[in-house]
Amino acid sequence: MFNFSPLLKWFRSPGSKAMSGRTRINLACRTGLTIFGGYLLVSLWTATMSLLLPTVRYEAVLVASMTGFMIFPAFAIWAFYTISLKRMAGYLLAAIILLSCVLWFVMRHVGSPA
Numbered sequence: 001m002f003n004f005s006p007l008l009k010w011f012r013s014p015g016s017k018a019m020s021g022r023t024r025i026n027l028a029c030r031t032g033l034t035i036f037g038g039y040l041l042v043s044l045w046t047a048t049m050s051l052l053l054p055t056v057r058y059e060a061v062l063v064a065s066m067t068g069f070m071i072f073p074a075f076a077i078w079a080f081y082t083i084s085l086k087r088m089a090g091y092l093l094a095a096i097i098l099l100s101c102v103l104w105f106v107m108r109h110v111g112s113p114a
Contacts, residue, residue: 026085034079037092041075042068044099051106 049064050057075092082088 029085030079030088033085033089033092034076037089037096038072038075038079041092041095041099042072044096044103045071048099048103048106051103051110 046061046064046068049067050061053060053063055063079088
């Protein structure tokens with residue numbers, strides 16, 4: 001059996017303490033919002049952009065998906081970079097509502113392609 005305790009000393013600075021309960025809850029909330037909110041944001045982005053881009057349908061879906069693959073890591077980095085959890089959740093909610101409204105408008109008035 002391998003003893004990991006000497007290796008774990010490298011991950012802590014001298015005199016550091018364990019995370020408090022509030023910090024753990026903050027980290028769990030950021031992780032959950034990043035995973036589920038980021039997935040919802042990217043899926044709405046992909047659906048909206050694939051209908052709005054003026055190219056052949058498969059190219060529009062490809063471009064929208066590729067930009068989505070760039071948006072999710074950028075959102076994940078920003079989610080852990082920003083200080084305020086409320087601000088991050090507010091901006092995420094605003095972006096999701098905006099993309100949902102645009103997608104609804106496009107599908108309702110422009111129509112979905114066959």
